Amino acid sequence: MPSSRKLTIYDLASLAGTSASTVSAVLNGTWKKRRISKASAEAIQKIAEEAGYLHNMQARGLRKHRSGLIGMIIPLHDNRFFSSISQVFEREARARDFWPIVVSTLRDPEMEISTARTLMSYRIEYLLVTGATDPDGIGSVCDAAGVRHVNLDLPGRTAPSIISDNYQGAYDLANAVYDRIFAETGEKAPWVPFLGGRAQDHATARRIEGFSDAARDRGMPLYPEQIEARGYAPELAEATIRKLYETHGKLPSGLFINSTIAFEGVIRFFRTLPRNELHTLVVGCYDWDPFATLVDFPLIMVRQDVEKLVTGAFSLIDAGDFSAREPILVQPQLVTDLGGYDRRDA
Amino acid sequence: MPSSRKLTIYDLASLAGTSASTVSAVLNGTWKKRRISKASAEAIQKIAEEAGYLHNMQARGLRKHRSGLIGMIIPLHDNRFFSSISQVFEREARARDFWPIVVSTLRDPEMEISTARTLMSYRIEYLLVTGATDPDGIGSVCDAAGVRHVNLDLPGRTAPSIISDNYQGAYDLANAVYDRIFAETGEKAPWVPFLGGRAQDHATARRIEGFSDAARDRGMPLYPEQIEARGYAPELAEATIRKLYETHGKLPSGLFINSTIAFEGVIRFFRTLPRNELHTLVVGCYDWDPFATLVDFPLIMVRQDVEKLVTGAFSLIDAGDFSAREPILVQPQLVTDLGGYDRRDA
DNA sequence: AGCGTTAGCACAATCGATTGCGCAAAACTT
DNA sequence: AAGTTTTGCGCAATCGATTGTGCTAACGCT
DSSP states (O other): OOOOOOOOOOHHHHHHTHHHHHHHHHHOOTTTTTTTHHHHHHHHHHHHHHHTTOOOOOHHHHTTOOOEEEEEEEEESSSSSHHHHHHHHHHHHTTOOEEEEEEEEOOOOOHHHEEEHHHHHHSEEEEEEEOOOOHHHHHHHHHHHTOOOEEEOOOOSOOOOEEEEEHHHHHHHHHHHHHHHHHHHSSOOOOEEEEEEETSSHHHHHHHOOOOOOOOHHOOOOOOGGGEEEEEOHHHHHHHHHHHHHSSSOOOOOEEOHHHHHHHHHHHHTTSSSSGGGGEEEEEEEEEGEEEEEEEEEEEEOOOOOOHHHHHHHHHHTTTOOOOOOEEEEEOEEEEEEHHHHHHHH | OOOOOOOOOHHHHHHHHHHHHHHHHHHHHHHTTTTOOHHHHHHHHHHHHTTTTTOOOHHHHHHHTTOOOEEEEOOOOSSSSHHHHHHHHHHHHHHTTTEEEEEEEETTHHHHHHHHHHHHHHSSSSHHHHHSSSSHHHHHHHHHHOOOOEEEOOOSSSEEEEEEEEEHHHHHHHHHHHHHHHHHHOSSSOOOOOOOETTTHHHHHHHHHHHHHHHTTTTTOOGGGEEEEEOOOOHHHHHHHHHHHHHHOOOSSSSOOOOHHHHHHHHHTTTSSSSGGGGGGEEEEEOOOOGGGGGGSSEEEEEEOOOHHHHHHHHHHEEEHOOOOOEEEEOEEEEEEEEEEEHHHO
C-alpha cells in the first residue's frame, strides 16, 4: 500500500536545505534567470530525481494560467478515419509540448456541448472540433470561455474549418463507380443508390451534391429514393440494402456508400447472400479501411488526407490565426483497383 | 477576440452580493449541508448560468486532492482492438463520473514511462495500462506516486492484470485452421506459419504455446522457422509472407496471423498476387476486424471480449481491490465462417 | 425580558507552484 | 576603506476553489 502523500517542492526544499522558490526555479528551468548557482541547481535536480518528484500540473496551471492541455472531440474512437485523426493529433500536439486529450461524443449534440464545457473547465488551451454535429454550438461555448478552436471534417461558421473536399471526392467516386460498371457490364445508366450518413450534415450534403452532379453530367435521371441518408448506424445501412434487395429481387448494379460505418452494415448483409450475387456489383465507399481492400467485388474508396487535415488545423494554431471563415478544403484521394479479384483475372 | 479572462467564484460572489464560500457551496452542491437558503442558492445558480461560469478544475483539484481524471495508455489508436477499448473505457469512466484521458505510447517502453509520469503529474486517480511493453516499469512509477493501476491485455507482476486467455484462444484458433484445411484439401499435416507479434511479449508467447500445443497434440512436427514473431509492424509481416512465397514458390496451406496489424501487411502482399493463388489458403487471425470478414479466402478470427476486459478492470477499481497478482483470464471468442465465399458455395 | 437554538452566511487558511521584489554577503572599484 | 556592483537566494503574494470554524440576527420558550 504505497503512501498517497505526494512530494511537493516544499519537501524538496527542506531536503535540500533551501527555499521552495529556489526549488521551483530549478525544476522549471528558470534558475539561470534567477541567478541560482549551478551547484545548488544540480544538487536539487539530483534530490528531485532520487525522490521521484513529479510536478503538480494543477498547481502550476492554476498559477500560470496555462494547463498545457489541448483537447479534441471526435464522434467515436472505433473507426479507422477518426482513430487515425487521433493518432496524428497526438503526435502533433506532443511535438508542440501540449498534452492531448481526445474524447468521443457519439454524434450527440448535447454531449458535444457538455464535453466541450468539461474540457474547458480543465482549462484546455485549444480545442479541435472534429466531425461535430453542431460545430457552431460548441463554437459559441468556446468563444464565451475564450478558448481558440478549429473545426475539422465538418465546417462551422464561427471558427476556421479544415475539411475534405467532399463534393469533388464524391463526384470523382461516383464517376469511377459508373465507369467501372460500364467496363464490367456495359450499362450506361445503372441503378446506384447512395447509402448512409445524415443528409443534414454538411459533409453528406456536399457528397450528395457531388454524387448527383456526376449522374446529371452523364445525363442520368435521379430519383429521390436513390438517396438514403438518415443516419450513420451500421444497422440502418444493413436494413436499407436488405430492403433494396428484397424489393428488386437482386442487388443494384452499384452502391455509393457514404462511410465505412455504413459499409460495415452492408457487409453484414452481404454475408447472408450467396457469393455469386455479389458478382454483378461495384461498390464505391467514401472513406478508407485497409481490410476493406480485399472484398470479393470491385471496390473504389476515397481516402481522406488525415495528415493534411490535422496538420492544417495545427498550422492555424501555430500562426494564431483564427480568422478564416471559408472552409479550407483538403483534397481526398481516390483509391481504385481494390477488391474484385474475380474479374481482374478473368 | 473573446476575453480570455475567466469568471471565478469571486466574480459571481460580487455579482450576487455574497461571499465566495457561499457561491462555492452552491455550485458544488454542498449548500444544504452548509445551510444556505434555497433563495440564495437559486439566485446564485441563475447568475452562474447566465454568466456562463465554468468550474476551474485545476483549483478544485488542487484543493480537494482529487482531479477527477482517470488515465489509460494504449499502444496505438489506429487499430480496431485498441480503439474499441478506448470506446468502452470512456463509457465506463464517465459512468463513474471520471474524466477519461487516453494516450498512445507506440509500444515504446520509454514513452510508456514518461507518459505515465506526465499523466500522474496531472494527478490522474487511476491508470489503466493497456498492452504495455513494460507493465512493471510503469507499475513501479505508479507505486512510487501512489497511483492505483490495472494492467490490461498484457500482464504485469506488480498490479492486477486482466488479459485474454491467449493460450486457449490460440490453441482453438490453430485447431480450427487445421480442421478447415483438412476439410478443404484433406491435408493432415499442413505447413502453417505463425506470423507477427513479438515473441518476448507475454501475449505472443502464450499464443505461440497454444499454437505449438495444437500442432503437437495432432502429432505434427514443429520447426523453428515456422514462427516469425519479431515485431508488430505491418511491413515485417508483409516481408515475411513475401519471402515465404518466393522461397516455396507458393503460399503455405494456412497462416496463423497474430494480429490485425500483421494481417494488414499480409493483405498488402496478397493484393500483388493473382487471385487464384489465394484459393488454397486458410487464414486464422488473432483479433477481429469487421472488414476482414469479407476476404476472398476462408478466415477464422479470434474476437477478444473487449467489454469484459475493460469492465473487469473497472470492477477492480470499484472494489478498491488491487491485490490480485495472478492474471485474470477473459475468454475470447472464435469467429468462424468468415471470408472464403468461393468454396462455401462451390 | 432573558436565554438557548437555529438559520444563514462570512472569514481565513489551505492546496502546490510561480514570480516580483528585496536583502545580505561577496566581489570589485577607486 | 568606503562605495558600487554582482551573486545567490528567500519572502510573501498569488492563482481559484474548498472547508473548518465562528459570528450575528432571528426565533422560540418560559
